[in-house]
Amino acid sequence: MIEIIVFAPLLAAIIAGLGNRMIGNMPAKIVTTGALFLSCALSWPIFLGFMTGSETAYVDPVLKWVQSGGMNFDWSLRVDTLTAVMLVVITSVSALVHLYSWGYMDEDPDQPRFFAYLSLFTFAMLMLVTADNLVQMFFGWEGVGLASYLLIGFWFKKPSASAAAIKAFVVNRVGDLGFMMGIFGVFLVFGTTSIPEILDRAPEMAGSTIGFLGMRVDTMTVLCLLLFIGAMGKSAQLGLHTWLPDAMEGPTPVSALIHAATMVTAGVFMVCRLSPLFETSQTALTFVTFIGAATCFFAATIGTTQTDIKRVIAYSTCSQLGYMFFAAGVGAYGAAMFHLFTHAFFKALLFLGAGSVIHAMHHEQDMRYYGGLRKQIPITFWAMMAGTLAITGVGIWFLHIGFAGFYSKDAILESAFASGSEMGQFAFVMGIVAALLTSFYSWRLMFLTFWGKPRWIESEHIQHTVHKTPEEAGADTTGGYHPHESPWVMLTPLVILSLGAVFAGAIWSHSFLDSAEFWNGSIFYNEHLIHAMHNVPTWVKIAPGAVMLIGLLIAWNNYIRDPDAPARFVGMFGGIYTFLKNKWYFDELYNVIFVKPAFWLGRKFWKWGDVGTIDRFGPDGAAWVVAQGSRYAQKVQTGYLYSYALVMLLGLLAAISWIMVR
Amino acid sequence: MDGFPILSLMLLVPLVGAAICFFVPAQTARMVALVATLVDLALGVVLWASYDIGGAQWQFVERAELFAGFSYALGIDGIALMLIMLSVFLMPICIGASWNSVTKRVGEYMAAFLMMETLMIGVFAAQDLFLFYIFFEAGLIPMYLIIGIWGGDNRIYASYKFFLYTLIGSVLMLIAMFWMVREAGTTDIPTLMATDFPAGAQNWLWLAFFASFAVKMPMWPVHTWLPDAHVQAPTAGSVILAGVLLKMGGYGFIRFSLPMFPEASANLAWVVFTMSMIAVVYTSLVALVQHDMKKLIAYSSVAHMAIVCMALFSFNVQGLEGSMIVMLSHGLVSGALFLAVGVIYDRLHTREIDRYGGLAINMPKYSLFFLLFTMASIGLPGTSGFVGEFLSLAGVYQISSWVALIGTTGIILGAAYMLYLYRRVAFGEQKNADAAAMPDLDKREWAMMLPLAAAVLWMGVYPESFLAPMRADIEWLDQRLEAAAPAGDAHLSEPNPEAAAEHHGEEAAAEGGSHQ
Secondary structure, three states, X not given: OHHHHHHHHHHHHHHHHHHHHHHOHHHHHHHHHHHHHHHHHHHHHHHHHHHHOOOOOEEEEEEEEEEEOOEEEEEEEEEOXXXXXXXXXXXXXXXXXXXXXXXXXXXOOOHHHHHHHHHHHHHHHXXXXXXXXXXXXXXXXXXXXXXXXXHHOOOOOOHHHHHHHHHHHHHHHHHHHHHHHHHHHHHHHHXXXXXXXXXXXXXXXXXXXXXXXXXXXXXXXXXXXXXXXXHHHHOOOOOOOOHHHHHHHOOHHHHHHHHHHOHHHHHHHHHHHOHHHHOOOHHHHHHXXXXXXXXXXXXXXXXXXXXEHHHHHHHHHHHHHHHHHHHHHOOOHHHHHHHHHHHHHHHHHHHHHHHHHHHHOOOOOEHHHOOOOOOOOHHHHHHHHHHHHHHOOOEEOOOOEEOHHHHHHHHHHHHHHHOOOHHHHHHHHHHHHHHHHHHHHHHHHHHHHHOOOOOHHHOHHHHHHHOOOHHHHOOOOOOOOOOOOOOHHHHHHHHHHHHHHHHHHHHHHHHHHHOHHHHOOOOOOOHHHHHHHHOOOHHHHHHHHHHHHHHHHHHHHHHHHOOXXXXXXXXXXXXXXXXXXXXXXXXXXXXXXXXXHHHHHHHHHHHHHHHHHHHHHOHHHHHHHHHHHHHHHHHHOOOOHHHHHHHHHHHHHHHHHHHHHO | OOOOOHHHHHHHHHHHHHHHHOOOOHHHHHHHHHHHHHHHHHHHHHHHHHOOOOOOOOEEEEEEEOOOOOEEEEEXXXXXXXXXXXXXXXXXXXXXXXXXXXXXXXXXXXXXXXXXXXXXXXXXXXXXXXHHHHHHHHOHHHHHHHHHHHOOOOHHHHHHHHHHHHHHHHHHHHHHHHHXXXXXXOOEHHHHHOOOOOHHHHHHHHHHHHHHHHHHOOOOOOOOHHHHHHHXXXXXXXXXXXXXXXXXHHHHHHHHHHHHOHHHHHHOXXXXXXXXXXXXXXXXXXXXXXXEHHHHHHHHHHHHHHHHHHXXXXXXXXXXHHHHHHHHHHHHHHHHHHHHXXXXXXXXXOOEHHHOOOHHHHOHXXXXXXXXXXXXXXXXXXXXXXXXXXXXXXXXXXXXXXHHHHHHHHHHHHHHHHHHHHHHHHOOOOOOHHHHOOOOOOHHHHHHHHHHHHHHHHHHHOOHHHHHHHHHHXXXXXXXXXXXXOOOOOOOOOOOHHHHHHHHHHHHHHHHHHHO
């Protein structure tokens, strides 16, 4: 069963990818989408089985992989509660994204390739979550990286797309360096890469020390931190996040599947999978909390100033991943996984909704040129509304009823507060501020897109379509353009995901948050923290909802009541605005300290090192010496008898004195 | 197969083929060369199939005493078997790559390649020290000729550099060999491998061998012959150079330096580590700024070989097996990458990266193969490159976390320069009408690419096929090295029970605190 779930997408990817133009668009689409719906249909019973307790964890061996001395790891598929959660997330979103792409990619000349990549991605992601050893996890980890690279660069003729693809891969590799070093360290310490064995034996090693880069450090801390660097890369956390916004160069369904719902959550999954390991190092957990909290705040600040609809959602994703990490950092792994689960639905929904808007607006992505779309594309509007209500965490606290994000985000904030640690408090504060910002930028997106007057004619895409300039259009700011609602293949996924965004929280909050039986040992379950979480002061429970309302009000004031307010704000606080608009200048900084020096050094090593030094004094120098030497040798050949006699005499003298001294 | 001199036959077949090639017209010479290499490949398959895994350490042994203790002695272990397989696998592909692109002196060209094959197999199969030396050094000659006669515009300089570098190292090795034979009283390699040379002499002997192997490898800073040789060599020459000749350095380390001078290897490992660490970073950065495709891949080869070097001197099974897999993988992958360059060079006659662009549009199949080999080169899991690099670096980590860290930066830099290359060649707009008009792969090119792609994936998904024959030999070597092996830098302490208890106490306190 699990084999079919995992390998059906691979098979479909091979058929569609190698068949390509030979088999044509329709067969490629049917094969890949069919395979994904099959995987999805098989995954849900497993997940529901774990919910009702009728399924038990097992490992299915597939093939021997590597045996080298004491290092053994095989291809195998592990199924437990944590895997089952990921299985339904991945296969459901992937199946819906496949279906959605039928409509979204309809005019693309390269459809088989697109669908093959999507299915290949799904396969790699499934291998990642079913891994029973760290190396197979790394296989999936890099496999999704490859698929992400290929899909970001899908429109490879665009220089910006291929640049973004490389950036995504290389920045991820920086994280992978940490992951690989972490695996090496784990093997050195535990003599195995098998995840269950490592988790079993981790507590024994707590408190031991190890030599690392000439320092003496706590063993478990260094292992956890190295592995976490990998998670930071994949999940776009502060410092290694720069690739995620650029990844929006890929087609929008890709952003929904890879850069929102699944791949970027792999880091969170990894920390949860290895939660017993992380629990052995308080330092590592504190670091995880800090990075998560800092990311959720920092990404949210940037999200408030972006004008590209996809980039707003991308920074929102980055921010939400920060929530998941600080939840894990304070020990609330169930809450982290729950937010991963609900986020997958509402964020995929937001992205696909944005795709539907982009589709309706003739590939225009700048929200400044939207406006008033509520009536034109009503289904998309309501779907986006469901997503926005979910991400901003709308709900009624005393009835404990709300949209999906209400359950998961509030649980995270409460856990952070309840953890009692200083870093937990910091994360709580950051999380509350970020919740306000989240509400602001999410509603800003909604208001700019769906409310107000149409500003479509200012968009070059629209001008191109209606063959008018803004001057010609005059007072009719629509330019006579009529946005059309997307076809049903795109709307169906939106509707289904909307159901998830509305109900997923209410249905599953008990299992994910409060049920040790549900998790059944697949993550570290902290009974005390759950208890404490439910007993936080009332103001802590109200706070997320309150800041959500404040964010909504500010957005409403600035974008509906008084549309000139943002410009005034920019006038007053130009510095902050520019800083945020330029994404805290991370790209510029990295360009100056990494990219440019790398090329500069490469040129210097080449021209000064290889050519100027090694060759000059090596082979070229040897040739020069031989040439010079032969010139001197020529001079010695004088032909005069007396000079030969003198040399002979000197030689004889030297020989005699050597014999005598000896 | 008992007693059947299959190794001699494998040496003989290309030699006879070479002799025939001298006297026949061009097209016949091509056919003769192809048949000869395919026969050798078939013999190689038989060799692998009848190799008894877990049997005697040395199999298919042949021995004929000649003069003065010098004997014609052949025999292989698993390590040699795998390298012979690599050689015979690449040879027919090389002949295929030269099919249309070589038009002058075809007979001599094919003869040079076939002689090359004999000498390569000889290097890996020789069991006599001087027989090894002859094969090892004679291998220079055909390659010198291939670069010097059929090479590019600056071929004379390149072949001079190639010859000068490789010969100087060899002279020192030969002197060391004489000393060893006098000391041990035998030229038999298996006996020498188990001989304990005096500790004082080991360092000098090690350095003498090192001079030769470091150049062959090539290690920084004696690598500068490689980019020039690759750029000037014809495609097939590059394939063999990167695919097999570079492996002779690694083979030398694993066959001679490590087992014969274990103590010196431990004492001087820092030399290897230092040179390799510099090489990984230095040559990767140089690769990043290249404009010439072949030069870029040549520099990437130096970086990969640096991983091999550091792993060889990690004194554990993972490092040794990893380095062998990197060697095999690099043989396939860099060979394939040079072929990929050759495919478009044959069409446009330039290696300048900027002349290409957007090949994914008009050459989608080619771009797919190129992508696969690019990914294998940067060690994507599922390809051969990953298994090797992962085991290698895992081995290195056990001896030094610093060396492992610097070595692992190679995975970042490798991704950067290879993907940057791929982007400029396959992605982007079609800038050049000539490049845009290039046809996709033809049947001959398919036949060359497909086996390489299959082998790369096979080695990545099920490397057991390649690890199994070498396992016993690596274990033997590991045991041989055990006494000399230096301790790693980890010095893992036992968990301090007091500290652990305190830790738990803190946790409990924190949890208690969270109750309130």
